[in-house]
Amino acid sequence: MNCILLPATHFSLPFAYIDAPSQIEHIQKVLDATVGDTLKIGQLDGKLGTAVIDKISEDSIDLREVHLSKQPPAKLDVTVILALPRPKVLRRLIMDMTALGVRDIVLINSYRTQKSYWQSPLLARLDEFVLEGLQQGVDTVAPRITLQKRFKPFVEDELASLITGHAIVAHPYSELSLMQYLQQLALLQSQSQSFLALTEGQTKTVLPSVVCIGAEGGWIDYEIDLFGAQGCQAVNIGSRVLRTETAVNVILGHWLLNSGC
Amino acid sequence: MNCILLPATHFSLPFAYIDAPSQIEHIQKVLDATVGDTLKIGQLDGKLGTAVIDKISEDSIDLREVHLSKQPPAKLDVTVILALPRPKVLRRLIMDMTALGVRDIVLINSYRTQKSYWQSPLLARLDEFVLEGLQQGVDTVAPRITLQKRFKPFVEDELASLITGHAIVAHPYSELSLMQYLQQLALLQSQSQSFLALTEGQTKTVLPSVVCIGAEGGWIDYEIDLFGAQGCQAVNIGSRVLRTETAVNVILGHWLLNSGC
Numbered sequence: 001m002n003c004i005l006l007p008a009t010h011f012s013l014p015f016a017y018i019d020a021p022s023q024i025e026h027i028q029k030v031l032d033a034t035v036g037d038t039l040k041i042g043q044l045d046g047k048l049g050t051a052v053i054d055k056i057s058e059d060s061i062d063l064r065e066v067h068l069s070k071q072p073p074a075k076l077d078v079t080v081i082l083a084l085p086r087p088k089v090l091r092r093l094i095m096d097m098t099a100l101g102v103r104d105i106v107l108i109n110s111y112r113t114q115k116s117y118w119q120s121p122l123l124a125r126l127d128e129f130v131l132e133g134l135q136q137g138v139d140t141v142a143p144r145i146t147l148q149k150r151f152k153p154f155v156e157d158e159l160a161s162l163i164t165g166h167a168i169v170a171h172p173y174s175e176l177s178l179m180q181y182l183q184q185l186a187l188l189q190s191q192s193q194s195f196l197a198l199t200e201g202q203t204k205t206v207l208p209s210v211v212c213i214g215a216e217g218g219w220i221d222y223e224i225d226l227f228g229a230q231g232c233q234a235v236n237i238g239s240r241v242l243r244t245e246t247a248v249n250v251i252l253g254h255w256l257l258n259s260g261c
Numbered sequence: 262m263n264c265i266l267l268p269a270t271h272f273s274l275p276f277a278y279i280d281a282p283s284q285i286e287h288i289q290k291v292l293d294a295t296v297g298d299t300l301k302i303g304q305l306d307g308k309l310g311t312a313v314i315d316k317i318s319e320d321s322i323d324l325r326e327v328h329l330s331k332q333p334p335a336k337l338d339v340t341v342i343l344a345l346p347r348p349k350v351l352r353r354l355i356m357d358m359t360a361l362g363v364r365d366i367v368l369i370n371s372y373r374t375q376k377s378y379w380q381s382p383l384l385a386r387l388d389e390f391v392l393e394g395l396q397q398g399v400d401t402v403a404p405r406i407t408l409q410k411r412f413k414p415f416v417e418d419e420l421a422s423l424i425t426g427h428a429i430v431a432h433p434y435s436e437l438s439l440m441q442y443l444q445q446l447a448l449l450q451s452q453s454q455s456f457l458a459l460t461e462g463q464t465k466t467v468l469p470s471v472v473c474i475g476a477e478g479g480w481i482d483y484e485i486d487l488f489g490a491q492g493c494q495a496v497n498i499g500s501r502v503l504r505t506e507t508a509v510n511v512i513l514g515h516w517l518l519n520s521g522c
Binding site for chain 2: 256
């Protein structure tokens with residue numbers, strides 16, 4: 001936790017209180033903080049700031065001198081469509097995508113998603129993983145997460161409306177690499193740019209608005225074809241096969257590094 | 262495991278055998294493979310290929326028709342200098358850096374590395390984590406890993422010899438972002454490039470040869486200064502604070518995506 005996030009109900013400026021056991025434990029055991037110490041805090045869906053510990057009791061911590069003045073960082077302008085992964089990696093994936101600032105996450109079914117994954121009790125704990133991600137990434141605004149248990153209707157009827165610019169689908173067997181595709185897009189755009197911008201090397205990076213990433217084993221050809229029919233370009237990220245978590249961080253890292261957040 | 266890696270001693274072409282319990286279990290329980298099935302295999306420090314299962318017994322699997330013809334993917338031309346992380350995340354970090362293809366890894370001490378981390382029994386299991394990473398990433402060549410328990414002598418006396426081009430040190434409090442720095446380097450380089458290359462948007466990406474990444478809490482100012490004196494530019498990767506694993510994958514992902522491996 002790099003900040004402690006509290007719901008609006010816990011504020012009565014310039015005071016606030018903490019009653020979540022995980023936050024109380026973190027403040028006492030990890031931060032080793034005591035009365036008089038200053039904490040980094042934030043209001044869910046609001047601003048970031050600081051507060052001073054006024055009183056610590058067993059099941060709550062009272063805060064005074066609450067100052068919330070800093071806007072949370074901008075979200076990454078991207079919708080990630082992720083095949084529902086193994087429950088074991090779901091928590092870290094949701095945490096990481098949240099910490100990275102992804103704005104929209106759609107968890108969908110895929111051929112290689114086992115049916116049992118949809119019964120995982122962890123799916124009821126997404127809000128908790130999101131809170132962990134926000135407190136890690138120092139953000140206050142949760143990503144929107146939707147679950148889509150039916151692949152075909154979602155891709156055929158809803159996906160197109162999410163694509164505001166370009167869209168990619170990660171696929172190790174594509175001939176085209178992500179960077180080749182982005183270079184093609186940048187080249188198309190640069191043909192309308194000024195000579196000055198070109199000589200200054202300021203070809204603007206184009207970032208697709210939708211990124212589709214499979215779980216272990218990736219997408220099957222049928223799925224790639226269906227994505228393709230909706231305008232999603234299949235791209236590879238090299239010959240190395242990465243864990244889903246690693247691939248997600250590598251791909252979204254490109255958005256993070258190039259969005260200037 | 263996306264391939265099964267065996268040491269040279271286990272080959273007698275066109276035959277080979279598997280005797281590692283983890284590999285035998287994977288073949289039987291995860292791949293659900295049986296006699297006559299083809300496996301993706303590789304020889305440590307050698308080539309990748311395929312083999313057919315000839316016989317399965319309790320503690321070994323015999324292979325026939327072993328064909329090793331494919332070169333492993335190129336390594337990323339980078340040395341990662343990583344503050345020794347918490348043992349809990351060491352396994353995944355080593356696995357991921359190996360799967361991503363990092364050529365050299367230096368685990369060093371830092372102010373925020375707890376002394377107990379150096380006593381972790383996991384440090385004796387690095388070879389095992391590397392093997393997992395190679396089998397994940399479908400590679401046969403292990404990264405070189407060195408341990409440096411003394412920060413100052415390493416940075417002052419050895420670091421400079423590892424920097425063949427440029428070097429960066431990840432630091433959330435740097436004013437300069439990674440991409441701004443890389444753009445500066447590319448701009449310097451492009452001043453010697455042809456007009457044609459420029460108009461085609463082919464400003465070549467410059468990738469520093471050394472990347473220094475702290476563990477949780479990052480580097481302290483003294484460490485950043487010492488790195489700086491050896492020519493390492495401090496750069497941030499945005500205002501969001503990421504887990505060490507996530508930051509490593511985001512940063513090295515840029516090398517992966519831009520090295521054309």
